[in-house]
Amino acid sequence: MRSILQRGDKFQPLPTDDDRLDQQIPGDLWKKCPKCSELIYTRELENNLRVCPKCGNHFRLRARERIEQLVDPGSFVEWDAEVRPADPLEFSDPSGAYSDKLQATQRKSGEYEALITGFGTVDGRSIVVAVSDFDFLGASMGSVFGEKLTRAMERCAEAGTPLMSVNASGGARMHEGLFSLMQMAKTVAAFARLGEARVPHISLLADPCYGGVTASYATIADVIIAEPGTLVGFAGPRVIEQITKQKLPDGFQTAEFLLEHGMIDFIVERGDLKRTVAELLDHYARVHQVDRGESIPWQPNLARSNGVAPKAAKPGKKS
Amino acid sequence: MRSILQRGDKFQPLPTDDDRLDQQIPGDLWKKCPKCSELIYTRELENNLRVCPKCGNHFRLRARERIEQLVDPGSFVEWDAEVRPADPLEFSDPSGAYSDKLQATQRKSGEYEALITGFGTVDGRSIVVAVSDFDFLGASMGSVFGEKLTRAMERCAEAGTPLMSVNASGGARMHEGLFSLMQMAKTVAAFARLGEARVPHISLLADPCYGGVTASYATIADVIIAEPGTLVGFAGPRVIEQITKQKLPDGFQTAEFLLEHGMIDFIVERGDLKRTVAELLDHYARVHQVDRGESIPWQPNLARSNGVAPKAAKPGKKS
Amino acid sequence: MRRALNRRSESTATLEPVESVALTPWDRVKLARHQSRPHSLDYINVLFTGFIELHGDRLFGDDPAIVGGLARFGDRTIVVIGHQKGGDTRENIRRNFGMVRPEGYRKAERLMRHAEKFGIPVVTFIDTPGAEPGIGSEERGQGTAIAESLLTMAGLKTPIVAVIIGEGGSGGALAIGMADRMLMLENAVYAVASPEACAAILWKDAGKAPQAAETMRITAEDLLSFGIVDEVIPELVPAHENTHGTISAVGDAVQRALDELMEVVDQPSGLDRLMEQRYERFRRIGVWSEALPVAAE
Amino acid sequence: MRRALNRRSESTATLEPVESVALTPWDRVKLARHQSRPHSLDYINVLFTGFIELHGDRLFGDDPAIVGGLARFGDRTIVVIGHQKGGDTRENIRRNFGMVRPEGYRKAERLMRHAEKFGIPVVTFIDTPGAEPGIGSEERGQGTAIAESLLTMAGLKTPIVAVIIGEGGSGGALAIGMADRMLMLENAVYAVASPEACAAILWKDAGKAPQAAETMRITAEDLLSFGIVDEVIPELVPAHENTHGTISAVGDAVQRALDELMEVVDQPSGLDRLMEQRYERFRRIGVWSEALPVAAE
């Protein structure tokens, strides 16, 4: 396992022209919340995990921001950074060639591809993370996305390390044609093997998650989580509206809608995410500690045993 | 297998007071159709498998009528006729003791219990049948029902003989209390084992089928069939209407409703039932003929290869 | 009367026992349904730590009448599933009075498969008037959903412990109760139909429910004598007057049951033996006469 | 151009071949969508005998955009599943133009599990514009349904042959197409998005669909060269002008594929090998560069 974990080389950032954050207010000092329109001091926003302190809006995160929030400082070892996109169809449209678009995107985003994978720890617990970056061509799932995720799953299966995927995506990457579509099959097959190895996969559906990612590994994970307000669907809302000529219901395709319709396990606020993931990892880790003989008996949960019937668990909250 | 098949003794009919057919018109010559109200010559009705020649209404069948229609003449060997109901709760209500009610029902119905099981052939193909008799306390599922069905399933699993169950039932037999409820678990467990042995179970939902039978082995069979107009549900329509204070939709809980809601495989008219079951048995039988080497190649289905696109299969009909 | 005498939990030892022989079956029905009686989440929140509720059937919806998730019990991870009634009217309406819809059973089934996948034992708490009778429930296959849940439990390759904590209402209760060990609180009831329904049908008068309750043999004592329930957990005083003590006693009984089952599972071919024992557990239930006994197979 | 030259079926041998090199990808899109092109039931009714259609997902509904059931193919029992378009407008409306809802994928999944249970091989026919985009489909988890179907196919312990007979529309096609052998008719297409949608997004003009179709590389020839499709079944004349010949050619190709797969399965540990091969089949798909090659694991 060690050798595998150390296999990937450390990420080497590409030169970036420093415009990766959208909706910026002059300078980098202030940022406008797209939900409540308040101006927020950027440092305050960062300290609050990029959740608006005024209205609770969860700003979208870049992949590396997410990783930084999720794993312990200094623990992340990136994998397969050398796996980089190609242009198998020699695809070109009026806005230019795919290969040029890739280069421009790489420069602009500071990433080689839309999925970052690697090993890290969550409060000391081993985890493999696979995090998509919506700023890289809408985190569309092409060959590299599928290959890196599949390699990560295969190593998780081998080493028994749980996987957490963070899944924002616009869907398939059209520029890679059917190679892109087939990544759905490839990643689901890898997930099936991960399951045979009894290694858990926790999926965080991140805003926005559509198309091929929604229709493959992300929605069949062992535990499926979303942050408040996250949009998740198969078809995009505009497509549905155009085709059906129906008005979409309020809150359509939000995390809350998915919870109500039984598609996700719970909604978690960003501030609670790391703790929740740690708790989940502990639950799965305990299963495999086969040290039978005398079991440790249960103890009353003192936080709860106050003689008063505790409140029912709220959806999306640990109780 | 032989010894098992011959194990049950032949059914010995109880004395019957000859009033088992309801809705009789003076004499036995004519019968009134409850759907179209036409008077039908009884012999004509029998010759038509007790389907109204005027309106197609499928009359309810007694268990032995069903068996007679389904298996080849003289092929039926009954099993476990000696397994007969007891009265574990010493149950009694204002209308009398359960034990007395059993005796009266046995006399009136000519059966010892609500489920008849045994071996037979369908156009020469081996099959085990388990057929409930609604005239015996509404074919409620008590201990004997569960035990006979479980034994039949166990023998099917051992011998590799397919099972066909015909399931009309009012639900659990309240007079046997929780012993009755537990037959759901018992029969489902036996069905699970039948499945592990890769032996198919064909379920015909017969009018009416409610409660514990709908909520156990009958609705998880490998192929689920119903005759037109059959009523099937978990809760009875009157209970639902009383509790919800809602008007029930037209056709609620009919076979057609179940088909539309995805709960059954198809609807078959009584005249096509035996042929359909034979076809199904052939399909499953062929799977296990492992005689590899050169396979027999496909041949165009001449009945269909007339160059014209065939009509789409109608729901509930073989096409 | 009590066949299974349990190690009494510390916290209940000083309470005065009620003269339980004086309780009629109908008294127990009323106790079992008492709104202040502890419900599944009360047990979950005291017996377990780190409960993470998991939602949804991945098909249609999330039924609040069933709760379930991952939790820690002693040094074990378990999957817990329970019917959930409300402690007040508002909550009861939200929980549909613990009457489960098909999506609730499908959520339970999903969680059971989750447990099986990871080798996690399952603990269920039973407390329901019955499966919901309704148009939508019939449309979405209430009977099929219950049957599928039973089929899943019949073959589930991990230990299952069920505790009947209040009202065991017919198929809707059994749907999450096909367990390796069935434990039952002394004042819980478990019946094939509600006494009211039985009285309405057989007595032609729902008001005769107390008599029906007597005749139906629905108490823990009865079911223990029938071999349907494995152990009765005493309520020295009714659970709603002794929440902590009752929950503790349930915890102790679950602990013993899980310890026993895990010991089976930890043997070589332990899962096969568990499956065999579960099959036999239900296989033997039933009472009949065999008029013409045949030679043993 | 044709990498997989097939034993030509008798009935087509005398027909004049069309100069297929003259066809553009957009021509093929139009042929693939031609209303008179044979659809799944046309294949089912000619290739198989004793077809018994099985309905329903046991959860919510029965989707007419998916047909499936048991049938006999030569001396084998198979489970056949296909997208079903209509041959006329009325039928097309009933079949939702072959656009499947979640319940359709769940029916397909149920039938696949049925096949696995009894060791029956699966044959699927792919012909859909894509999964249905709609409010109800989203509510009932269209994405989840497709993903679950893929997961089922990934581990299904019985051979699967898929034939792309017309329009292979994105994830909605793949959902029943994750097979051990992928066969494709010469004038069928298989694309990650419809050319119209691709043109609308990337060309900002849906009318540029013909150009998008060219760029997207969606023909059988392309997909064979990519190693995504295993065999191209020639259409000497377009299928709708040669229904019987096309269906026969498909029958012959399916026969060969099934014979090969059953030979694998009939070996000792054959199912394990089948699973291994299916995994590798999809595992290897993708094109990337590896800037800093590492030593082989």
Ligand SMILES: [Zn+2]
């Ligand atoms: Zn804000």
Ligand SMILES: [Zn+2]
């Ligand atoms: Zn009539």
